[in-house]
Amino acid sequence: MSFRRRRSNRVRPFTFTGGRTRSRHPLMVQTLVSTSEPGQEPPSTLMPESINIYRLCRETRSLAEVSAELNIPLGVTQVLISDLAEQDLVYIHPTITGSSPSENQVLERALRGLERLFQ
Amino acid sequence: MVSNDFSSDSRSNRKKMSSKIVIAGGFGAGKTTLVSSVSEIPPVTTEAIMTEASIGHDDNSITPHKTTTTVAMDFGRITVDDELIMYMFGTPGQARFWFMWDDLVRGAVGAVVVVDCRRLADSFDAVDYFETTKRIPYIVALNKFEGLLEYTPEQVREALEISPEVPIIDFDARHRSSGGDVLKTLLRYALEHNRASEPVA
Ligand SMILES: Nc1nc2c(ncn2[C@@H]2O[C@H](COP(=O)(O)OP(=O)(O)OP(=O)(O)O)[C@@H](O)[C@H]2O)c(=O)[nH]1
Ligand SMILES: [Mg+2]
Numbered sequence: 001m002s003f004r005r006r007r008s009n010r011v012r013p014f015t016f017t018g019g020r021t022r023s024r025h026p027l028m029v030q031t032l033v034s035t036s037e038p039g040q041e042p043p044s045t046l047m048p049e050s051i052n053i054y055r056l057c058r059e060t061r062s063l064a065e066v067s068a069e070l071n072i073p074l075g076v077t078q079v080l081i082s083d084l085a086e087q088d089l090v091y092i093h094p095t096i097t098g099s100s101p102s103e104n105q106v107l108e109r110a111l112r113g114l115e116r117l118f119q
Numbered sequence: 120m121v122s123n124d125f126s127s128d129s130r131s132n133r134k135k136m137s138s139k140i141v142i143a144g145g146f147g148a149g150k151t152t153l154v155s156s157v158s159e160i161p162p163v164t165t166e167a168i169m170t171e172a173s174i175g176h177d178d179n180s181i182t183p184h185k186t187t188t189t190v191a192m193d194f195g196r197i198t199v200d201d202e203l204i205m206y207m208f209g210t211p212g213q214a215r216f217w218f219m220w221d222d223l224v225r226g227a228v229g230a231v232v233v234v235d236c237r238r239l240a241d242s243f244d245a246v247d248y249f250e251t252t253k254r255i256p257y258i259v260a261l262n263k264f265e266g267l268l269e270y271t272p273e274q275v276r277e278a279l280e281i282s283p284e285v286p287i288i289d290f291d292a293r294h295r296s297s298g299g300d301v302l303k304t305l306l307r308y309a310l311e312h313n314r315a316s317e318p319v320a
Contacts, residue, residue, distance in 0.1 A: 028226040029165075029194075030139035030206040034132060060135055062206060064194055067165045073189075074167040096138040096203070098228035098255075104313050106203065107228065110138065111306040113199030118157070118299020 027063060027078050027085075032093035034060040042089070050080050057090055134202050140305060141224055141255075142209045143248070144233035145241025149262040149292035150209040151193055153233055157298040158195025158207060166191050167222070192223065197302075207302075210245075220248055229309040230257040231301055233292065236269050239278055246279045256312040260301045261289040 035057045042054035052070050061069070067077040084090040096106045142150045155162045170187050194208045208223055224230065230249055234242045249257040259281055261268055270278070272287040281287065286308050290297040 026226065028139065029208060029223065030137045030226070032135055032137045032204065034135075060132055062137060062196075062204070064165050064206065064208075065163065068163045074165060076168075091133060093133065094136040095226055096136055096228065097226040098138065098309055098313060099226075101313055104310060106136070106138070107306060107310050107313070110199050110203060110205060110228075111303065111310065113203065114197070114299060114303050114306060117197065117199070118296055118303065 026095055027082055027092065028095055029062065029064040029067075029074060031063050031095045032060050033057045033063060033066065033081055033085075034091050034093070036089055036091050046084075046089075047080075049076075050084055053077075053080055053084060054089060060093070135204065136202060137204045137206060139206045139208060139227045140302065141220075141227045141230040142207055142233060143220070143230055143245040143257075144210070145235060145238060145245060148233040148235040148238075148241065149264075150233050152292040153231070153260075153262075153298050153301065154193060154195040154207045154209050156293055156295045157197065157302060159198060160196050162193040162195050162209070164191050164193045169222075224252075224255060227255050229255050229305045229312075231305055232257060232259045234259055234261050234275065234279075235264060236261055236275065237264065239270070239275065242279060246281060250280065250282060256305070256309045258285060258301070258305050258308055259287040260304075261287065262292045263289055266291075 033053075035054055038058040042051045046054065049070065049072060053066055056066060056069060063077055063081060064074065066072070066081065067074045070077070072080070081090060081092075085092050096103050096110075098104075098107050142153055144150050151162055166189055168187055168189050190211050192209060192211055194206050197205045197207070199205050205228075208227075210220055210223060232242060232245045232249065246259070249255070259272075259275070259279075261272065261275060268289055272289070275281070276283075276285075276287055286304055288301065288304055290301050292298060
């Protein structure tokens with residue numbers, strides 16, 4: 001049994017449309033977002049979709065959850081959230097990628113959590 | 120950010136953070152089944168419109184002809200503790216969608232390639248992606264569809280050219296504890312992987 005793997009010539013991949021954002025914070029599908037001041041009404045100058053995001057994120061949610069709940073494609077959601085973050089209307093939570101050794105503590109916590117949840 | 124007068128509630132809320140695991144594999148290998156057996160919510164489907172990035176340029180605004188396609192992916196969630204949420208994202212199985220994985224894979228703690236041993240060839244693209252890009256740690260999980268595996272893990276390793284250090288385990292995607300074992304194996308491997316590699320500038 002032997003297969004020869006097709007080493008495909010990889011060109012640049014597709015990216016989420018509109019995914020290029022100005023945000024200083026990494027905004028990935030798993031990144032959590034919450035409204036900065038949940039008690040306040042959204043500024044009336046916001047677009048309807050942004051108002052919906054503002055209201056939804058009064059309870060912390062991931063970008064993917066916002067996209068699914070409001071039925072907005074991921075890339076568009078990314079741009080809208082990025083704009084809200086630039087105006088300090090939403091807070092972008094830290095995303096643990098495990099790529100730096102300083103995050104090992106969090107990964108260890110995640111592992112302990114899984115060991116507790118899946119015994 | 121704007122002001123300091125957050126309620127203590129929203130301040131403690133700010134400690135919340137998240138991470139992501141990618142569930143990849145061939146068409147019908149059991150990715151969604153794995154996500155739903157470990158997730159605390161039924162898998163959620165979300166859509167992305169993808170645009171082909173230009174070749175050799177970082178700025179795709181100059182690309183004359185852009186190709187777009189819509190893809191659906193599903194994800195699940197595990198609340199690990201009151202500050203940490205872990206998301207599991209399943210890649211679409213159709214081979215023609217492999218190109219989108221870069222956006223999905225970016226920032227992931229690791230990936231699981233789910234393999235249906237009856238159709239090994241369907242896993243080439245997924246394994247090849249992680250072997251070639253070497254961007255995140257990945258493990259291979261052999262889904263025991265009928266309770267039997269036709270090949271040993273080492274035969275699969277040889278057939279799919281999986282690096283010697285990559286863990287290969289068998290599991291049943293329909294069972295929560297078996298799916299949990301897969302996630303734990305991935306996290307342990309990611310931790311080893313991190314400890315072994317020196318900080319990158
Ligand atoms: N008997 C058996 N059936 C399984 C197992 N895992 C998945 N299935 C079935 O196989 C089919 C495909 O599983 P999915 O989890 O949808 O596979 P997938 O990888 O998400 O498929 P795509 O997203 O379409 O690529 C479904 O009908 C599942 O019920 C298993 O361990 N045993
Ligand atoms: Mg699926």
